[in-house]
Amino acid sequence: MCDTCGCNITPGNREFAYRLAADGTRAVTVLQRLLAENDKTAAHNRAHFDRRGVLAVNLMSSPGAGKTRLLEATIDALRGEAAIAVVEGDLETDNDAARIRAKGAPAVQITTGSACHLDAAMVHDALHQIGLDGIDLLFIENVGNLVCPASFDLGQHRNVVLLSVTEGDDKPAKYPVMFRVADSVLLTKTDLLPLLDDFDPARTEAYLRDLASAAPLLPLSAKQGGGLDGWLAWLRRELAAQRARWRHGETTHPAAASGDTRQRALDAGRPASSPS
């Protein structure tokens, strides 16, 4: 997609493209994504991952849904099988990065100050502080927020959204932008389900399907260990798929990425140093 030949004019925006300006002014049709600059950096990040065969997963949820606890359990479960590194996003403190390091995995903390989301440039800066050699799986733990992080491509291959059972089963209907972009939805803290008689996982799944989403809904309790197998199996499949893409010099993007992101992922083409 370019900004010059008109190929970016779609049924959705055609009406804006052709309209005369008032006398004495010049009107220019632009049709450029507002986040074009962010997307460029995200594509750069994705190429960086692809050159090394690293699978990048963006973890998103509300604050306190259990992202860091999930990562701790995942690092333990995949020890000796997959090398994991983590980029942690929070408004303040490096508590979460410290928890990850305590598990023996490299972690970089991004403190965003007042920013409610990570963007591709923040992740790019963090990547300069973390060596990806020998790493199989990079988790980007986004700022806890079910709204803003959904709009920013970071260069990840997959989006994982966590929903803890204490939050209510209708969250996919209330936050469609976030849940629509999920490649996998994890229902966390299921050990608390017996105490919450008004949370119905079937209702969560129905709302998720209403978003035209085929993402699996995987219930688990990272604290008690229950249900981790489904999540680990999903991760292993994704790791294997990323290794296969690496061999063929291919890349991928989250399933519900915007049209522009899809195009950029395709444009990225064959990574420069794919293995023979």
Add this chain to the structure above:
Amino acid sequence: MHELSLCQALLDQVDSVARQHGAVAVHRISLSIGPLSGVEPDLLAHAYALAKAGTVAENAELELARSPVTVQCADCGAETDVAPNRLRCGVCGANRVALVRGDELLLTRVEMTAGTSREGANHV
């Protein structure tokens, strides 16, 4: 509140368009925003009022066009406008649909007063 950082990106793009066309002032900026872009048009308008100060778009009006969410059904082929949290075919109810529009966040148009015109900038 990511609308402020979006405004920054918007103003950077407008500035670059204005420079490209040798414009001395920008009068109107048009955006197309879909409900599934995750951006709240009203918040964006508020943030824009703050962010435009001191830029080439200081006196420019922001025109926000809200697009509907339109899906095309893979089963029956119908194209229907739907609610952002119910992406099912409006005709047959299937959820095997492709999004036609509704997630865009586009700078569609910039109106400006040109200064000394340059070759190749003749998009009027």
